Amino acid sequence: MTTSHTESTSEQHFAPSEAWDAIAEGYDLHVAPQEVGLANEALRLVGLEPGERLLDVAAGPGGLALPAARLGAQVLATDWSPAMIERFERRVGAEGLMGAEGRVMDCHALDLPDDSFDVTASMFGVMLVPDQATALREMVRVTRPGGRVLVIAYGSPAEIEFLQLFIGALQAVAPDFPGLPDDPPPLEFQISDPDVLLRRLTDAGLRNVRIERTAERPEFASGREMWDWVFFGNPIPGVLVADLSEDQRGQLRDVLDGMVRERAGASGRAVLTNAVNVGIGTTR
């Protein structure tokens, strides 16, 4: 693979904070509610206890931070997108959650003192940042000695059903679409290999690192529901379809709808299985 191809792939898979601002409302409405089961499972795996201080890094509108606050943790949710943090704070207010606050912050340089949290976590957040080594070291730095760090990231693209369906639908309307590169993988899949995740957590200074393999299982009744989940979940799919004509976009919607309805069958809801790796380590 040439350097220029590598660079263009990374650029195509990097979204600035404004792009996340633009999808914050949709993320809050269509994506975060589907993450509750996975978030609770990960919080159980990390052994979160009521009263513990939890930092959520690249928290979005609170897919992990809200379930943690509901369990009674003292939560600080951080994200570089002001719109995401605003949505989080709105949810905190609406639910009357105590001890939960949000702050706008870049995960590569956390504006927080050393050793401040019992648990530092990131769900589908540090998995996609360009300087992941720095972001992981920052998570370790702000975690107290003996505290835990939790990283939730997508597993192998081949085991992510939404991606296989979406790329299949895209190729049905744009046969030239080459699919995703695998060497190197796009930023959002840089730690999809559990061995790489384990190595990066260890390199960041963590001990007793373990990787649990699980899945998220979003449910869709129609192609429209899946469309909203895909396009509000990350700015990248919007980039991938930017060159499609209006006609092709309409076709893409129809193909996705057919796929989802066929999959849903008599139950009326298609449940997809997307491989997820949960990495957990301790600071001593």
Ligand SMILES: C[S@@+](CC[C@H](N)C(=O)[O-])C[C@H]1O[C@@H](n2cnc3c(N)ncnc32)[C@H](O)[C@@H]1O
């Ligand atoms: C896929 S969303 C995940 C949100 C949330 N953790 C969840 O699982 O619902 C990725 C989030 O990472 C945030 N993000 C991306 N780069 C970041 C950075 N450098 N610093 C802080 N947040 C970042 C985005 O703004 C977005 O809210």
